[in-house]
Amino acid sequence: MCADDGFCVQPAIIKRCEETFPEDLFRSQADRLKYKDYVIVGSVFDNRIGLFVQWEKAIQLAYSQVNSNAYGNGIDGQRGIGVILCDAATDEEPFDYGDGITELAGAAEATANWLANDMKVPAIVGVDRSGSTQAAFQAIQSQQVVMVSPSSTSPTLTGLDPASVTDEAPGFLWRTAPPDSFQSKAIAKDMLSVGNGRTTAVTNVAALYLDDAYSVALYEAFLEAFLDNGGTEVVPFAFSEETLAEAVRNAGEANVQEVLVISSDLGQLRSFLNLAADRADYDDKTLFFTEAAATAEVLQGTSDEATNPALLPKIRATRPEPRTRADATFDNFVGAYTDKFPDGGNAEDIFTANAFDAAWVVALGVAWAHYQENEITGLGVARGLRKLSNKDGMTANLGSSSGWSTAQQQFRSGRAININGASGSLDFSLEDEETGADIQIWVVDDVSFEAVKLYTIFEEELSN
Template sequence: MLLFLGLACSLGVTPWVPCESGRECRDAFGFGQTCGEAGYCVAVDRQARCDSTWPEDLLVRPEEYNGALIVGSLYDHTTDIPERQATRLAVKQADQSQGVDGHTVGLVQCSYEEDQVLDGLTSDEAAVEMANYLADDLGAFAIVGPATSGVTEAVYNGLPTDGPLLVSPSATSPALSYLDEPDRPEGGAGRLWRTAPPDSLQGEVLATLVETRLGNGNQHVALVYQTGPYGDGLAEVFVANWSAANRVADRYPFENDTQRSTAASSAAAPTYDAIIFISSDLPDVTAFLESIAVDEDAAEIPIFLADAARDAELLAQTKNTDAEALWPNVTGTAPAVPSGNQYDAFNSAYSGEYEGESADDSSYSAYAYDAAWLTMYGASWALANEPALNGQNAAEGLRHITDKAADSIEVGPVTWNQVQAAFAVGEDIDARGASGTLDYDPETEETTGPIEVWGIGYDDDDSPTFLVLTTVEP
């Protein structure tokens, strides 16, 4: 039997060997093999939703990458372009810096936007299917993403309890804070991490912003929000900080385009002093502004948006439309766009990799860069200090990156060998990312960060841009 297996592998043919998991087939025949639906080892099918890899021939010549450590990513490839590119940049930098402890690092980037022509799946369904493809068929020990809280919740719940580490750069719902707690081993780490802080502070800042803008007197606002972990969570934090004798928030939750349009019509009523609109989907924000813009009752009403709206695509999609007239009325909140030498180094590398594009186009590009690097930090720790590399052990590694007694280390290729050397002897580090400090609370495994209040204006070339009005520290 062993002779047959060896001959079959040398000929590039997978014999009919029964299996129960993709891991069994990879262990027997190498990367690129998985357990098929019939219960036999087969070559991995390429997925149309997974259209980008590093190295570029990773799935074309899988036999060349036996022993590679696989990271997956999950994004909406129509809207999360900066985050997707920042993730790829980080993995490419690490791989070109001798990988993780000498192992090649491979990246497979999959999408979850709805596509009726391709497969008709919802975003949640597509994300869960691709997450399991990455984990079981390709053996990914970690996944960067998803970008939104609702999809992140669906993916975490749709993976087995011994699945990969998830690190989202932008799933900020407070509802996710304890999602992984039931699956944690006693005293161990959870497998769901985030590089962006949860919305607890953003909701508080948003409520204070509306109060300040409206001034004294009765304050009656329309709160329109997308149902799900992100919208429900941020809305609850807003209301908790808004409630007072002279303040009223009428809620208009929506699940689909029809409900959103109905909510927009109701929110534009002259009885309201302001509108707060919350959605994790940029098309929702664009459509909402366009629908409000044609209502004369809403011409002067203050509009408050949340972090998902702070995206260059919003400006591109609403410029030269009726919605552009509303820009002076719009104020928003979001985790602060990073700054400083570390961010500048990241942005320079990003611009060089992507033909002059700027990471400033998204609030979350730096968070995505850091998220990708953290998966590799977790892998390095696990390879040096744990029995094996898997999602749980990589998560344990992330408990060793916030040691204030250690020297600060900037995340990126320049310090990569220093990080691996520290982990190799069991030492912790104090990581500082392109997105800012990565000070994870040992209990909640979450970080904090400043919140930016922003508006929309024009630069010296009369191009639309986001204006930073103030920054609130945690």
Template structure:
């Protein structure tokens, strides 16, 4: 890395970002997507590159998703401060997916057909991205998700369904599930039961975990009767009872925060979770989740000792991005924030390389700016300047080495996190899926 900070860091300020956010909040446009609103940057010039951000500001994944559009906006602000894309400022239009496939599909339709964006950062939930991606492909919009990890997207990309208009900066669950299986075996768990949310994310993760855990010699207690819960169910008592039946050493919960907390609290209240470790995933990696689950009579987290995995961030640009994030937001980086930043940066670099502000241009040049053999560069302003000079680059992101394969996937590292007695989350290790692949 040639610079200790991004070139633009000194030019941005909390006051400027706050003023920008306030201006955005004053410009809301109702859509036909069930009460959603969009937020458009006032600095975007007519004819300049338009991007969208589709993230769960509300709904089951809002505790994680709220910072995703903030990261995308910061990326846009950064590039605009160093000249924009193709000689004009970039505009970001934000939509709330509501963690709902129907709302997310409607929001993508608005972004693609009304706002005419060239690319979209999002969505987070795999079920929402499944609903949105066909709309994006039909309209020639490049979609890069920072967190939709279902293996379904790999399968559909390989089948040619997306025509190249799909990628993701978080690795698929075909990597994360084996990593969690490796962790389970390292913890000495021989018998594991599963309970998952009944959608692409839950079912896909479960399938990959079962395959990997059995390969490592483990037993899935409820393999013949998997527990998949309806996120709209009135109660989850029976699902909790079924998940913890059969005396498992651990229970894998592939959950969303709001509904998952209800299920685990029910298991505790039924006296089922004592001496059983809960294994969790990225979908609930949030302090809000542990607080929602609740505490015991002596004030300790109900799920203290639970272990989970989450796509880690270890890119060359991470340290500088962390500094910028803290300066501009005043908070710590949360899960999938670096992945959201990288998704937005990669699309803007690709558009500059293409010399056109279109989804097709981004699609056709995405790998040219992120993959070998170009010169490695992690500073986004330096990267876009090099593209303007006609140089070949290999962008190194904050989340990691953003090296997309033919299906839009990339490999990644995984952090191991645990729930402490005070309900806080702590990263305690890393784990690789290699032993289970």
């Protein structure tokens, strides 16, 4: 890193974190000097998963905009933002990191520790899965590094920050996706209702859930909502990667109407569909998935493992309501992503816009710290994140040059703004610093997603 006098010291870059944006951020002494005024942040994603690589590209898009001449060359025309792109995959083929880490949560924890303690980043965009996010955040919580996840939705994460947060003492774990406390109620309500493609209410369910932070918390929230609203039985089957086939068999043999499958692992969801398709006892059962299934990697498969389409017509599933191209902010994001990464996958895939927003949220936190704090630290960035959802403030559309300019003008004067993201309005509550979203029920239509029902964020609807 570079000191105020311009003298730069070669950082000890670990193999997991050799990629950066800009790509020459640490390439040579001259490059390090060129970027000496940049604020360096981190990102942590499992690069084995094509969808997560898209999210990483969305982050690069956001910071390419921040740093561009069209957007005023960074913060106050002086400071760009660079990002260290760390891989949280396990240490196995095709990756060879030499650290022997065999658990995803361990890989996320190790990279977050390095970013916080060695590179002294004020903020990290990530992590991808709730369990990995929890492990990484708890490992660096004492360092006061902001972490903004685009996709970790476990309700458990809400409790990792102090119960009472303020402008002076904010929380450090944020996310641009809503917690599953509302999604669980939407699942229960949909199962117990008739209409929107359901001809019979479901009152007994088998629940297959991965034994991790995301899946366990969502299962427990669903169980309570389902039984409290008229459901009669939930037969649970917790599973690991090694016991998935056994859980599929047990759920198939259970005397239930529907099977709920909860996992954020795309490969496990794909494997479930392939295993269940070979069993006759799934012929009389319907299936319910959560938001992770809303991707072609699950419904179509990959070059390594295709998905058997036999059970696709049986699927109902939830996801936070996605924006459409009719929304100008989302449309601008999709267009910019496609232009920058023409072979970079589908910008409309789940949580890709959330990753873009997470990067911009961090940029805005950094900008607040630049204008209003003595230095750019995690605490200053976190204080800035509490200045993004003022309904009486000026609106700043994320990804637009005018929105970036508006935000900086307001921050110079110490005023809060009201952001509008590509993924949604991102109305962060000042009580728990969570955002919300309406929940969409979707079915599979020719390996695409057809929305059949929308549950609003107002939870009163789910208690009727």
